Amino acid sequence: MDFSGKIIAILQPKGGVSKAGNEWKSQEYVIENHDQYPKKICFEVFGNEKIDQFAIQMGEELTISFDIDARQWQDRWFNSIRVWKVERINAEMPSSPGSPVPPPPPAAMPDFISNDAKDDLPF
Structure with a gap:
């Protein structure tokens, strides 16, 4: 799944040691x-390498790709939204040499004369 928006909060990192000692x-x-x-989504990036790779900053415009999973703990269920891909949304794309130049805006529309023979609308 994908979701696009602006980063509005960065929560405290969590860490620990697994049962296997990792x-x-x-x-x-x-x-x-x-x-x-x-709409707001609180999502998680897991692992030092992914956290460093994505380097998400406050206020950035992003499109995130994520998986949703649920797990049970002490007779309660919790959802987990884990991101696996981050794309930055650039408000202004820098133009590179050789890129097509957008056409100029259209010129102002000419004023129509009421006696114009081409004006055949009945109203």
């Missing part, structure tokens, strides 16, 4: 979309 680290972020009624 260290782990995760970081949670909150992203908000730009719909009429904005």
Whole structure:
């Protein structure tokens, strides 16, 4: 699944040691979309290498790709939204040499003369 929006919060990193003795680290972020009624998602990036690779900063515009999973703990269920891909949304794409130049805006529309013979509309 994908979701696009702006990073509005970066939560405290979590870490620990697994039962197998391996260290782990995760970081949670909150992203908000730009719909009429904005939605927020708190998502997780798991592992030092992914946290460093994505390098998510406050206020960035991103599109995240994620998986949703649920797990049970002490007779309660919890959802996990784990991100596996992050794409930055550039508000302004820098133009590179050789890229097509957008056409100029259209010129102002000419004023029509009421006695114009081409004006055959009945109203």
